[in-house]
Amino acid sequence: MAALPDVEALCAQLARELEGRVGPASAMVGIHTGGAWVAERLHAALGLKEPLGLIDPAFYRDDYAKQGLAKDPKRSRIPFDVAGKDLLLVDDVLYTGRTVRAAMNELFDYGRPASIALVVLAERDGRQLPICARHAGVRLEVPAGMRLRLKRDDRGTLALELERAP
Amino acid sequence: MPRNPQLNASGELQHLLSIEGLPRELLIKILDTAESFAGVTERDIKKVPLLRGKSVFNLFFEGSTRTRTTFEIAAKRLSADVINLNVAASSTAKGESLLDTVANLSAMQADIFVVRHGSSGAPYLVAQHVKPHEHVINAGDGRHAHPTQGLLDLYTIRHYKKDFSGLAVAIVGDVLHSRVARSLIHGLTTLGVPEVRVIGPQTLIPAGAQGLGVRVYHSMREGLKDADVVVMLRLQNERMSGALLPSAQEFNKHYGLTAEKLALARPDAIVMHPGPMNRGVEIDSSVADGPHSVILPQVTFGIAVRMAVMSMVAGGG
Numbered sequence: 052m053a054a055l056p057d058v059e060a061l062c063a064q065l066a067r068e069l070e071g072r073v074g075p076a077s078a079m080v081g082i083h084t085g086g087a088w089v090a091e092r093l094h095a096a097l098g099l100k101e102p103l104g105l106i107d108p109a110f111y112r113d114d115y116a117k118q119g120l121a122k123d124p125k126r127s128r129i130p131f132d133v134a135g136k137d138l139l140l141v142d143d144v145l146y147t148g149r150t151v152r153a154a155m156n157e158l159f160d161y162g163r164p165a166s167i168a169l170v171v172l173a174e175r176d177g178r179q180l181p182i183c184a185r186h187a188g189v190r191l192e193v194p195a196g197m198r199l200r201l202k203r204d205d206r207g208t209l210a211l212e213l214e215r216a217p
Numbered sequence: 218m219p220r221n222p223q224l225n226a227s228g229e230l231q232h233l234l235s236i237e238g239l240p241r242e243l244l245i246k247i248l249d250t251a252e253s254f255a256g257v258t259e260r261d262i263k264k265v266p267l268l269r270g271k272s273v274f275n276l277f278f279e280g281s282t283r284t285r286t287t288f289e290i291a292a293k294r295l296s297a298d299v300i301n302l303n304v305a306a307s308s309t310a311k312g313e314s315l316l317d318t319v320a321n322l323s324a325m326q327a328d329i330f331v332v333r334h335g336s337s338g339a340p341y342l343v344a345q346h347v348k349p350h351e352h353v354i355n356a357g358d359g360r361h362a363h364p365t366q367g368l369l370d371l372y373t374i375r376h377y378k379k380d381f382s383g384l385a386v387a388i389v390g391d392v393l394h395s396r397v398a399r400s401l402i403h404g405l406t407t408l409g410v411p412e413v414r415v416i417g418p419q420t421l422i423p424a425g426a427q428g429l430g431v432r433v434y435h436s437m438r439e440g441l442k443d444a445d446v447v448v449m450l451r452l453q454n455e456r457m458s459g460a461l462l463p464s465a466q467e468f469n470k471h472y473g474l475t476a477e478k479l480a481l482a483r484p485d486a487i488v489m490h491p492g493p494m495n496r497g498v499e500i501d502s503s504v505a506d507g508p509h510s511v512i513l514p515q516v517t518f519g520i521a522v523r524m525a526v527m528s529m530v531a532g533g534g
Contacts, residue, residue, distance in 0.1 A: 107253065110265035110528075119229065119532025120267075123249065126256040160262040 058209040061188035066096035078136045082154050083107035083125040085143030085201035089172045104129035108153035133162035143201035145174040148182035230529045232344045232353040235362040237403040251525035267528050268297035271328040275301045278334040284356050288331045291523035319343050337361035352530040367400025369519040377487050385412040390450035390499050393421045397491045406430040416440035420461040437478050444482040449490045449500045465498045474500045487511045
């Protein structure tokens with residue numbers, strides 16, 4: 052299998068794409084945990100006026116009844132008023148679309164944004180909901196039984212990895 | 218060894234009956250989850266859809282305002298339907314047994330029972346008889362345990378002190394009758410607090426208190442010295458029979474927390490109280506309303522902690 056693309060290069064490419072579309076009402080929200088890492092890079096590169104928001108949609112997931120609460124839910128913090136903003140919602144990997152659905156539900160409990168555009172580092176097959184990314188760093192084929200994950204090492208370096216699905 | 222009745226086969230929280238016997242990692246997980254829920258309670262829309270369609274029955278065989286209300290708010294913020302039963306004044310008065318009451322509520326499709334009862338162990342009895350998808354949370358049983366209060370106390374301490382290692386925590390007053398003190402002591406020792414002290418007159422300290430891993434003091438001067446956290450307990454008149462105390466005034470003189478006594482603790486000490494307070498008995502107003510007091514934040518944190526506990530017991534299944 053070919054090596055997975057370099058994450059820093061993908062982030063730089065996404066930042067260049069986004070430069071053209073950010074305006075005065077733009078603000079960014081990253082989804083914990085991998086999406087938050089990507090969002091930190093994009094947010095710094097774009098120099099947005101509003102501070103970065105981070106959410107963990109664990110309390111909105113549709114698999115709670117089956118699997119219970121996520122292992123380690125993080126506290127969501129959106130340090131700006133969501134109402135009227137053009138939100139860039141950032142995640143690491145777009146797969147089934149269920150995390151994005153949950154994240155959008157959570158965002159609307161903070162206020163009514165003017166728009167939401169989805170930005171992901173990587174997308175793969177397997178959508179179960181009518182959700183697609185406006186900006187995707189790369190499109191990857193993932194073999195059956197495997198999943199694509201974003202990992203961060205001790206030095207803060209990000210890397211995409213394929214691992215066996217649980 | 219029989220399995221802990223609070224945990225399922227995979228070690229997840231199934232019921233919350235007591236802090237005693239819960240592993241350290243699980244206590245930390247509850248506190249971390251509560252921390253995430255604290256974010257929800259700061260928003261305009263203080264509601265998440267986790268327990269949509271679930272029914273929470275507040276089953277209080279003993280009076281309560283704060284605990285019952287915060288359980289109700291917590292359940293509503295999780296989108297559950299909440300049914301409050303004043304059981305002491307209804308079925309029980311007509312002679313229905315505890316288990317019959319529970320069986321009837323179960324037939325009304327309950328998911329979570331929040332139980333307060335004057336008899337120690339009553340929530341255990343309920344937990345033994347509920348269906349697999351039903352969960353029991355102990356909201357205070359006799360003198361035994363009040364685990365969600367203990368957890369919110371732990372949450373409060375961690376919020377202000379960041380870390381449990383290196384702390385000296387003093388629990389003051391009527392330890393003998395206090396389920397709050399028992400739950401807190403188990404939590405503090407499980408989380409590795411090196412110094413847990415109890416302070417009170419001989420008659421209000423349970424025999425064998427040392428066996429719980431605490432140091433016993435009968436003098437405020439010695440016990441409060443350099444404490445990081447001071448937890449005042451309510452003098453429980455309604456549980457007091459016989460001559461355990463000469464008078465409330467006498468108690469206040471020796472064990473009431475005044476600004477002067479508090480000065481013995483560390484300058485950044487926090488003062489906690491589970492409520493309801495007897496001002497002028499176990500705590501002076503100048504302290505209860507003073508800069509060291511975190512008594513009202515405790516109440517707020519209690520909501521997030523109860524949201525965490527309910528969402529953890531009801532999840533999966």
